[in-house]
Amino acid sequence: MQPHLSWDLVEDVRQMLAFPFMVNALRAGTLVAVVAGAIGWVMVLRRQSFAGHTLAVVGFPGAAAAIWLGVATGWGYYGACIASALVIAALPPSARRGGLGGFGEESALIGTVQAFALACGFLFVSLYHGFLSGLTNLLFGTISGVTGTQVQVLLLAALPCLVVLAVLGRPLLFASIDPDLAGARGVPVRLVGALFLLMLAVAAAGTSQITGSLLVFALLVTPAATAHRLTARPALGVGLSVGFALVASWVGMTVAFYSPYPIGFWVTTVTFAGYLLATGWRLAADRVGQRRRPGSAVASAAARGMPA
Amino acid sequence: MSGNPGQLRVDAVGPVSDSAAALPAPAVELTDVAARLGGHRVFSYVTLTVRPGEFVALLGPNGAGKSTLLKVILGLVGHTTGTVTVLGAPAGRRNRAIGYLPQRHAFDADTRIRGIDIVRLGLDGHRWGTPVPLLSRLLRPAHHRQAGQRLAEVIDLVGAGAYARRPIGQCSGGEQQRLLIAQALIRRPELLILDEPLDSLDVPSQAGISALIQDICRTQRVAVLMVAHDVNPILPYLDQVIYLARGGAVMGRPAEVITSDTLTTLYGTPVDVLRDRAGRLVVVGQPDAPAHHPGPSR
Amino acid sequence: MSGLAALGVLRTGGHDPASGLAHMLSHPFIVHALVAGTAVAAVCGLAGYFVVLRGQVFAGDALGHVAYTGALAALAAGIDPRLGLFAATIAVGFGLGLLGGRGAANDVAIGTIFAWVLGLGVFFLAYYTTHASTGNSTANVTVLFGSIFGLSAGAAATAALIAVGLTALLLLIGRPLMFATLDPAVAVAAGVPVRLLGPLFLALVGATAAEATQVIGALLLLGLLAAPAAAAQHLTDRPWTGLWLSAGLAVTSVWAGVTITYAAPRIPASFAIIAVATALYATALLTPRLRAGPGRTTIRPGAASPDPSRAAAAGRSASGGRDAVSDGRDLGRPRGRPAGGRRRPAAAAAGGPR
Numbered sequence: 001m002q003p004h005l006s007w008d009l010v011e012d013v014r015q016m017l018a019f020p021f022m023v024n025a026l027r028a029g030t031l032v033a034v035v036a037g038a039i040g041w042v043m044v045l046r047r048q049s050f051a052g053h054t055l056a057v058v059g060f061p062g063a064a065a066a067i068w069l070g071v072a073t074g075w076g077y078y079g080a081c082i083a084s085a086l087v088i089a090a091l092p093p094s095a096r097r098g099g100l101g102g103f104g105e106e107s108a109l110i111g112t113v114q115a116f117a118l119a120c121g122f123l124f125v126s127l128y129h130g131f132l133s134g135l136t137n138l139l140f141g142t143i144s145g146v147t148g149t150q151v152q153v154l155l156l157a158a159l160p161c162l163v164v165l166a167v168l169g170r171p172l173l174f175a176s177i178d179p180d181l182a183g184a185r186g187v188p189v190r191l192v193g194a195l196f197l198l199m200l201a202v203a204a205a206g207t208s209q210i211t212g213s214l215l216v217f218a219l220l221v222t223p224a225a226t227a228h229r230l231t232a233r234p235a236l237g238v239g240l241s242v243g244f245a246l247v248a249s250w251v252g253m254t255v256a257f258y259s260p261y262p263i264g265f266w267v268t269t270v271t272f273a274g275y276l277l278a279t280g281w282r283l284a285a286d287r288v289g290q291r292r293r294p295g296s297a298v299a300s301a302a303a304r305g306m307p308a
Numbered sequence: 309m310s311g312n313p314g315q316l317r318v319d320a321v322g323p324v325s326d327s328a329a330a331l332p333a334p335a336v337e338l339t340d341v342a343a344r345l346g347g348h349r350v351f352s353y354v355t356l357t358v359r360p361g362e363f364v365a366l367l368g369p370n371g372a373g374k375s376t377l378l379k380v381i382l383g384l385v386g387h388t389t390g391t392v393t394v395l396g397a398p399a400g401r402r403n404r405a406i407g408y409l410p411q412r413h414a415f416d417a418d419t420r421i422r423g424i425d426i427v428r429l430g431l432d433g434h435r436w437g438t439p440v441p442l443l444s445r446l447l448r449p450a451h452h453r454q455a456g457q458r459l460a461e462v463i464d465l466v467g468a469g470a471y472a473r474r475p476i477g478q479c480s481g482g483e484q485q486r487l488l489i490a491q492a493l494i495r496r497p498e499l500l501i502l503d504e505p506l507d508s509l510d511v512p513s514q515a516g517i518s519a520l521i522q523d524i525c526r527t528q529r530v531a532v533l534m535v536a537h538d539v540n541p542i543l544p545y546l547d548q549v550i551y552l553a554r555g556g557a558v559m560g561r562p563a564e565v566i567t568s569d570t571l572t573t574l575y576g577t578p579v580d581v582l583r584d585r586a587g588r589l590v591v592v593g594q595p596d597a598p599a600h601h602p603g604p605s606r
Numbered sequence: 607m608s609g610l611a612a613l614g615v616l617r618t619g620g621h622d623p624a625s626g627l628a629h630m631l632s633h634p635f636i637v638h639a640l641v642a643g644t645a646v647a648a649v650c651g652l653a654g655y656f657v658v659l660r661g662q663v664f665a666g667d668a669l670g671h672v673a674y675t676g677a678l679a680a681l682a683a684g685i686d687p688r689l690g691l692f693a694a695t696i697a698v699g700f701g702l703g704l705l706g707g708r709g710a711a712n713d714v715a716i717g718t719i720f721a722w723v724l725g726l727g728v729f730f731l732a733y734y735t736t737h738a739s740t741g742n743s744t745a746n747v748t749v750l751f752g753s754i755f756g757l758s759a760g761a762a763a764t765a766a767l768i769a770v771g772l773t774a775l776l777l778l779i780g781r782p783l784m785f786a787t788l789d790p791a792v793a794v795a796a797g798v799p800v801r802l803l804g805p806l807f808l809a810l811v812g813a814t815a816a817e818a819t820q821v822i823g824a825l826l827l828l829g830l831l832a833a834p835a836a837a838a839q840h841l842t843d844r845p846w847t848g849l850w851l852s853a854g855l856a857v858t859s860v861w862a863g864v865t866i867t868y869a870a871p872r873i874p875a876s877f878a879i880i881a882v883a884t885a886l887y888a889t890a891l892l893t894p895r896l897r898a899g900p901g902r903t904t905i906r907p908g909a910a911s912p913d914p915s916r917a918a919a920a921g922r923s924a925s926g927g928r929d930a931v932s933d934g935r936d937l938g939r940p941r942g943r944p945a946g947g948r949r950r951p952a953a954a955a956a957g958g959p960r
Contacts (some may be wrong), residue, residue, distance in 0.1 A: 011621070012759060025626060028894045044714060047713075049713060049714050049717055050713065050717065051706060052715065068615045077918075105418055105836060105839070107664060107665050107832075108658045108832040108833070108835065108836035109836065110663075110668065110888055111663050111667060111828040111829070111831075111832040111833075112828075112829055112833040112836065112883075112884055114667075114828065114829075114830050115825070115826050115827075115829025115832070115880050116829060116880055116881065116884040117832075118825045118826055119751075119826055119829065119876060119877040119880035119881060120877065120881075120885075121827075121879050122751050122876065123873065123874060123877040124872055126872065126873075126874045126877075127872060134747060135746075135747060135750075136728075136731070139750070140725075140728045157868035205922055214721075214724055214825075215725055215728075216650040217717055217721035218722075218725065221714060221717060221718060221721075222718045222721070223719060225714045225715075248855070260732055260736050261729050261732045261733070262728050262729075262731075262732055263710060264724075264725050265725045265726065265728045265732070267725070268721055268722045268724070268725030268726075269716075269722065269725060269726075272719075272721075272722040272725075279715075300865070301677070305875060309664060310859075310879075321756070324747055337610075359720070363675065384794060384795065402798070403797060404797070405793055406694065406795070408791075408792055408796075409792075410791035410792060411790065411791075420839055420840075421788060421841045421843060422844060422845075423846050425843075425844060425845050425846075426789065429788065429789060430792070430796075432781065432783060433781055433782065433784065433785030433789075433796065433798070434781070434782055434793070434796040434797050434798050435781055435782075436779065436781065436782065437777065437778065437780060437781055438776055438777040438778075438781055438846070438849070439781065440846070440850065441844070441847050443849065475843045491898075492792075510816040522847050529648050540896050561656025564932050580870075580903075589885045
């Protein structure tokens with residue numbers, strides 16, 4: 001049964017909201033977008049995007065195991081992600097890495113962990129008969145499977161996350177931008193980092209339930225990266241990030257409702273489009289600024305050479 | 309001398325060698341060479357000669373084009389005017405007989421490849437194919453033995469025997485440079501080109517490497533052309549220096565070239581050469597190249 | 607009912623290993639799987655060694671996503687999925703190589719792009735399942751997680767032949783590729799076509815990823831590329847030994863994985879293969895370094911001090927600087943290290959971006 005999109009948008013939204021699963025999905029999507037947008041902004045600042053992705057990927061075997069064992073997927077998602085975050089946080093600093101592609105060794109380790117996690121998830125799914133269709137939902141997201149309980153759990157997880165984020169705000173920012181100086185000034189950098197990893201795990205687990213474990217990037221990273229392209233101010237940045245994530249979530253869900261194509265595609269496409277637009281705008285703005293100040297070729301070249 | 313490019317040719321100063329009759333063919337000969345990189349003229353009207361068995365340093369301020377000049381000699385960068393003859397052929401043809409030590413950062417500490425394997429690459433790293441560890445010993449024992457002998461020889465030559473089998477990332481800067489010099493020497497080159505090899509080394513290592521290079525230069529009759537930004541560590545070992553500036557180059561014995569008069573003439577601005585208590589030379593007033601020189605050539 | 611029985615483990619009873627092996631090999635589907643699997647594993651191990659050495663693991667990840675989308679796009683277009691698979695991975699591999707082949711500078715951008723590529727794959731999946739006449743619902747799983755036992759004799763032979771061809775090509779460029787990886791500037795001077803080797807190699811990795819997709823799937827191929835290679839690099843510091851060891855570990859993983867699945871059919875083959883590869887890697891990591899020479903201290907390159915206490919301090923402060931990197935931050939130059947003191951095996955002859 002395919003609902004029909006008409007020109008009367010208000011009527012379309014009302015029709016959509018008549019379905020309880022959509023209401024749940026939109027509530028979940030809103031919560032997830034807020035948490036993912038805020039935490040994602042800090043994560044991109046700390047250059048830990050791939051830690052976030054890995055944590056989300058680890059959620060997949062957790063959820064699959066939960067289904068196999070007959071419990072709610074939430075246990076699996078949150079359990080696996082939080083456990084992994086604790087493991088990463090407990091590793092000595094010399095063994096812990098957050099980036100990708102630098103030293104071949106560490107990205108090989110991250111790649112292996114991801115592959116093994118996905119393989120385990122496949123094992124659990126295979127052991128649980130007749131769940132192969134659910135495989136797509138776990139990996140790429142779905143709008144139709146969000147229960148009221150899941151929404152409640154999301155709320156319960158989101159609130160402390162946001163509270164902790166607000167409380168940690170300034171020391172976290174300081175420790176992210178300048179860990180050595182922050183440490184010297186008495187900020188417990190390692191503790192702050194570990195707490196952030198836990199929050200990241202919660203955000204990743206929550207986001208996985210909307211976008212699927214593989215496409216967490218779409219809500220956790222891309223809106224934040226878009227915000228970073230546009231401004232360097234923290235408050236504005238977090239606001240923009242949350243805003244973009246909300247737009248992507250709502251638009252993605254609505255379009256997914258009316259089309260046969262899954263939400264994972266729509267959310268990634270919307271956020272990617274936003275990212276491209278922001279990048280293009282930034283490049284254009286740089287060039288206009290450069291033209292106004294002809295003598296600053298070196299400065300703008302240096303600015304372009306810096307990592308975005 | 310400034311502002312008139314046509315007159316900035318400053319040729320070799322003073323007697324270049326003792327007896328002109330018994331001169332061996334030069335390893336490197338540049339005549340009136342200019343080069344452009346990225347649209348800018350890097351240097352022009354450079355004339356220099358390096359003979360076998362000579363230890364020659366190429367000096368000059370940052371951005372003067374020293375690394376570019378080495379690349380011209382290697383045929384990696386084209387030259388717009390003049391002639392370049394390297395080992396009797398145009399630049400780039402006889403690179404297999406040249407040992408090249410480019411300006412590199414140190415190997416990452418995580419690099420777990422042994423130094424001896426990196427030296428070995430200098431021997432045949434360019435040949436297609438892939439070695440199978442045991443097979444070469446079985447199928448071509450003579451070749452394998454010869455390669456092994458040469459490898460041991462050259463590592464012994466640079467004194468790296470104690471740490472050649474260590475992962476190269478765990479060797480110190482001086483140790484890495486010795487291994488890399490061994491790599492450059494393994495094919496018995498006639499010309500050795502080094503780009504700032506002493507850059508990140510401490511003083512004792514600098515002295516050691518400089519002495520090693522001079523030793524190789526004398527005993528193996530290799531022509532050595534070395535780029536340096538500080539002449540002091542190598543001054544005692546040098547036969548000739550070349551000072552490079554945007555307008556041209558000056559070549560000759562150190563005592564003749566590194567003087568206030570010569571350098572002032574070369575750069576067209578007042579440059580002083582002073583000697584401190586320890587006998588070290590200090591060059592004051594040497595202008596750096598303008599800001600838009602091509603980026604660090606690595 | 608014991609847990610093992612739930613996994614479908616056969617009661618082996620009094621079988622000795624030799625006859626068990628012979629029994630296993632008497633099944634044609636096993637033989638096909640091993641023929642294709644061995645050849646693909648060999649090229650994964652060989653190519654993977656260079657991928658890890660060159661710090662291009664991200665490319666393996668990206669190519670896995672592209673493999674998925676390429677295969678599903680082909681299915682949606684109604685053509686053989688392998689065509690889309692190979693075309694997409696080889697083209698993107700070559701393109702990544704042209705761009706310099708190193709993604710560290712802007713990993714967020716790359717992650718975003720390839721996350722979208724994966725999302726695009728899901729679009730093609732939905733298109734395929736809603737529009738295709740023969741709605742093959744297992745196609746998605748096959749592409750994601752491979753189907754080593756689902757290979758027909760013809761498909762297995764094709765895969766094996768292509769893998770053998772890729773292996774031959776890789777072995778042809780092995781020495782210059784190693785030279786270009788470890789010492790690009792000298793390699794260029796020695797006449798190695800470094801600028802061509804980069805894209806060529808990544809195109810080869812793309813084809814390898816396409817092959818591996820058929821065996822263990824687009825999502826898991828990174829494991830077969832990275833784990834045996836990283837394990838080999840841990841176990842030995844001789845490059846050529848490591849290269850062949852990597853291939854050996856990969857082939858071992860496939861053989862062990864297939865055997866495990868044969869003995870316990872409810873365990874999927876791709877899981878077993880990756881599990882063995884991961885276990886081998888973990889074992890390698892736990893193996894203490896065998897070459898501990900006397901009095902060897904980890905001296906930072908550039909510190910060049912023979913004094914062990916200074917060296918230890920330099921090692922500590924340098925690792926402190928690298929902690930700044932490991933916390934995820936990177937301002938372009940790690941703190942606490944000498945300005946000129948870092949280098950990685952750079953693929954581009956133009957020199958590293960830093």
